[in-house]
Amino acid sequence: MRIEDEIKQKKFKSEYQKMYINLVYTANRLNTQQMRMFKEFGLSVQQYNILRILRGQVPTAINLGLIQDRMLDKNSNASRLIEKLKIKKLVERKESKIDRRQVDIMITEKGLDLLKKMDGKVEEAELIDSNLTKQEAETLSDLLDKLRG
Amino acid sequence: MRIEDEIKQKKFKSEYQKMYINLVYTANRLNTQQMRMFKEFGLSVQQYNILRILRGQVPTAINLGLIQDRMLDKNSNASRLIEKLKIKKLVERKESKIDRRQVDIMITEKGLDLLKKMDGKVEEAELIDSNLTKQEAETLSDLLDKLRG
DNA sequence: TTAATTTATTTGTACTAACATATAATACAA
DNA sequence: TTGTATTATATGTTAGTACAAATAAATTAA
Structure with a gap:
């Protein structure tokens, strides 16, 4: 689902802002999933x-x-x-x-x-959650490196 | 700086894992930056x-x-x-x-x-922090959408 | 209509994060 | 060496998160 639909926001000020929000939103979701998985094992x-x-x-x-x-x-x-x-x-x-x-x-x-x-x-969780090809995962990682500067 | 250097970890189990870690790390950093900026204005x-x-x-x-x-x-x-x-x-x-x-x-x-x-x-913060071109920001956003499935 | 269910919001509790400050050991300079 | 600065870790405090449970209103079914 596209970020626009996830948070029901149609317009963004810029591509940057959209990406920014998307990043925070996605990381939050991954984090929540991880937390729940680790909780079974008594870890944060x-x-x-x-x-x-x-x-x-x-x-x-x-x-x-x-x-x-x-x-x-x-x-x-x-x-x-x-x-x-x-x-x-x-x-x-x-x-x-x-x-x-x-x-x-x-x-x-x-x-x-x-x-x-x-x-x-x-x-398993890392793989299944990630609907990306290996190449896409690589591109994503590179873009994140570049984003941080 | 590449994620390997940021967290001083040379090897990752897979491209997926590396991307995953990179995403969490990057989002954490953005979040900390945001938090500090908003604090000036008394907001979380x-x-x-x-x-x-x-x-x-x-x-x-x-x-x-x-x-x-x-x-x-x-x-x-x-x-x-x-x-x-x-x-x-x-x-x-x-x-x-x-x-x-x-x-x-x-x-x-x-x-x-x-x-x-x-x-x-x-x-300003969103723009300056983001060292990406508009096209790259778009690609990143699309990959995040795809990642979440 | 009355009882049971569902939905919207609030509240209690335990845990974690953010950050400042304290404590103690080491390094460095006069 | 002796005082001063620096570094490593711990701790106090405040606020925020995670999640369960409470409350109260609306909806549905009998």
Whole structure:
């Protein structure tokens, strides 16, 4: 369905504005879908995001600042998110030996198991939701890069 | 900057996943920018969104359900957002004559003035932020429509 | 017409985000 | 070295989101 119909707005000030609104609207929808999927597994979108980042680093521990750099939502509070994950025993946290201000974080076996359980579903959702060809996905990605400048 | 560099992730499982991540990341950034801009004027993104919808209806009042339909973020709580706008005297709320369950909402003069003051800045931000040609903006919008299915 | 169902809106609650400030460790300069 | 600035993380606060449940009016069916 075209964005005009989704939000029942016929006219836009410009192509830019239309694209802009379309982008925000689409991302909101994807985000809501993701949230609902992750909820089954007891995770928020950002918690999942952090676990994925940590898995990419195994077997190395990574400090909180680096996690924040890699997060999709730079504004979410990594410190508190990690705390939640620790309570669920999905990550471990320990003081860095080099710099005592830093906290090194590592995903646990339990965390890895959870991600493994989720992988299939996540990939499926990403693929099914995306009604694009591989080429179109590439073009879209390139345009987004260009948009951000 | 390419998404790989933005989030320091070299590999993606697929073009789909990369596009997906890029979309969420880009929308988050736009959203943060918008939020900061609107804050100057004492509005949240969704409050602004509602005012814009109401301006589109002038001089007709529109009920809460219709506003919700047109909102970019369907999850935000229109009822409470309207309450905030009413406190600032940017909108008026009155019981519908046809159906007493419904609440008709209309933007006030003060609301229209505020939007007018904001128009220039908003448009400027949309244009400057977007490093795309008109044609590219159109393609991007079409791909997003297709993505949502 | 009365009871049951549906619809529109509000409200309660828990959780997350946004942002400022605090705390503590390290680096750097005088 | 000693004070000052900087950096890493944590925490307090306010507002917004997600979703369920409450309320109340309108619609439909018996």
